Amino acid sequence: MCVLWLGPIPIVMLYSPQLVEVILTSNKHLDKGFAYKLLEPWLGPGLLTREPVEVLSLITLCTLDVICETSMGKSVNAQLEEKVIDDRHRELEQSGWKFEGRLAFLDLLLEMARNGQMDRADIQAEVDTFMFEGHDTTSAGLMWALHLIGTYPEVQQKIHDELDEVLGEDDDVTVEHLPRLKYMECCLKESLRVCPSVPIVMRELATDQQLGGVTVPKGVHVLINHHLVHRDPSQWPDPERFDPDRFLPENAAKRHTYSFIPFSAGSRNCIGQRFAILEEKVILAHILRRFRIVAVEARHEVRYKVEIIMRPINGIHIQFYKR
Numbered sequence: 540m541c542v543l544w545l546g547p548i549p550i551v552m553l554y555s556p557q558l559v560e561v562i563l564t565s566n567k568h569l570d571k572g573f574a575y576k577l578l579e580p581w582l583g584p585g586l587l588t589r590e591p592v593e594v595l596s597l598i599t600l601c602t603l604d605v606i607c608e609t610s611m612g613k614s615v616n617a618q619l620e621e622k623v624i625d626d627r628h629r630e631l632e633q634s635g636w637k638f639e640g641r642l643a644f645l646d647l648l649l650e651m652a653r654n655g656q657m658d659r660a661d662i663q664a665e666v667d668t669f670m671f672e673g674h675d676t677t678s679a680g681l682m683w684a685l686h687l688i689g690t691y692p693e694v695q696q697k698i699h700d701e702l703d704e705v706l707g708e709d710d711d712v713t714v715e716h717l718p719r720l721k722y723m724e725c726c727l728k729e730s731l732r733v734c735p736s737v738p739i740v741m742r743e744l745a746t747d748q749q750l751g752g753v754t755v756p757k758g759v760h761v762l763i764n765h766h767l768v769h770r771d772p773s774q775w776p777d778p779e780r781f782d783p784d785r786f787l788p789e790n791a792a793k794r795h796t797y798s799f800i801p802f803s804a805g806s807r808n809c810i811g812q813r814f815a816i817l818e819e820k821v822i823l824a825h826i827l828r829r830f831r832i833v834a835v836e837a838r839h840e841v842r843y844k845v846e847i848i849m850r851p852i853n854g855i856h857i858q859f860y861k862r
Contacts, residue, residue, distance in 0.1 A: 540751060550760045551750070554767035556774060556797035558750055562742055562761055563797065563805035572741025572760045593854040594685055598822075599678040605818055606677075676736040677815050679848045680801075681822060683734035684727055686841070686855045687781055688827075689834035694783060695827070698723050699862070702828050712824045720820055725783035727819050731801035733781060738766040738849045740803055765800055766849070774798035833858040 540553045553559050562568055627645050631638075636653065638646055651657045688695050705719045706712065742761045747754055755761070770778040774794050775785070784790060791799075802809035809815070826832070835856035842852045 540753075548760060550762055551755055552762040552764055553750070554764040555771055556768055556795040556800075559763050559768055559800065559804075560795075560797040561748070561750060562763060563800070563803065563808075565748075565805070567745045568742045568748070568761070570743045570745060572743050572762075592857055592859065594857050595678060595682045595851070595855060598681045598685075599675070601822060602675075602678040602681070602818065605822075609814075675848055676809075677818055679736040679850060680727070680731060680734075680815065681819050682851075682855050683736075683849075684730040684819065684823060685826070685832060685857055686834050686836070687730050687733065687838075688726060688823075689832040689857050690838055691781055692833075694726060694781070695831065697783075698726060698827055699831070702824060706824075706828065712821050712828075716824070717817060717820055720824060722783065723820055723823060724816065725786040727816060727823070728786045728799070728801075729781060729783040732769045732775070732785070732799060733779075734843075734849060735765040735769060735801045736848055737801070737803075738845050739764050763800075763803075765803075766845075768798065768800060771798060829862060830859045831862055833860070 540551055540555070540558055542549060542551050544550070553562065628649055631646070631649060636650070638650075645662075648657060648662045652659065652662055688698065701720060701722045705716050709716070740763050742763070744755060744757050744759050744761060746757050748757075749755075769775065772778055775798070797804060802812035802815075835858060841855065843849055844852050
């Protein structure tokens with residue numbers, strides 16, 4: 540760990556799984572750091588052919604469609620360029636508040652508002668949060684996965700072989716197929732290790748805390764650096780090497796539990812992490828079932844910026860070759 544000062548504010552950065560575990564397993568240090576307050580005006584207080592294609596914008600529209608349809612029960616057709624809350628509320632009123640089929644997250648919120656348990660501002664805050672966290676992080680994760688898979692043809696070939704074996708003659712990817720796409724899941728996890736969508740999270744210590752033999756006082760902000768935790772050489776030999784085999788069960792069992800935390804961990808971990816992995820597997824399977832991809836930029840050529848999401852400065856470009 541190391542200490543740094545942001546003006547008058549002391550901040551301790553952690554980047555070993557052992558020290559990170561202390562904070563993430565604590566039921567005391569649950570308050571997010573001051574940096575998250577900058578988002579409140581936007582998110583409110585609630586819970587990323589052969590011509591090179593810049594993939595982040597396309598993937599973002601795709602994941603936006605997914606989160607709207609699954610969580611909000613509303614198709615927005617973002618990929619076709621075609622007010623989620625108002626439209627859904629109007630539909631429910633016209634049907635006499637009869638819910639049919641799968642109950643979407645937005646339906647639950649609107650029903651709570653109808654019963655006086657929430658107001659419109661509460662709904663807007665929760666919807667904004669789900670829309671941001673449910674598509675921005677996932678689109679970034681998919682973008683980095685496409686870049687890395689497109690960089691290593693031997694890895695991509697293994698995915699193609701697995702897809703051909705699991706899907707056979709099926710054109711669509713079903714719930715039954717997903718658990719069998721084990722190597723693809725290893726690739727997604729290795730991509731999240733190398734390029735975590737959210738590279739850093741912040742907590743404010745609610746009490747004095749012992750960390751590595753040092754007493755860190757109450758009120759200090761702690762930065763948990765996923766990017767560096769995922770490169771700890773004691774847990775990840777040759778950490779810059781892209782190697783999906785790291786996540787085979789026999790290899791994963793040897794590592795510290797908190798050496799891989801792309802979705803954070805503990806009581807404030809990402810509630811959508813299983814959904815995100817399933818969504819990424821489905822989208823990636825549809826792409827790689829039909830195309831062989833080649834990354835235009837080499838890994839060392841990609842410069843990135845760290846905001847809340849880790850993004851490339853100049854985009855990621857992929858060439859698509861029909862299989």
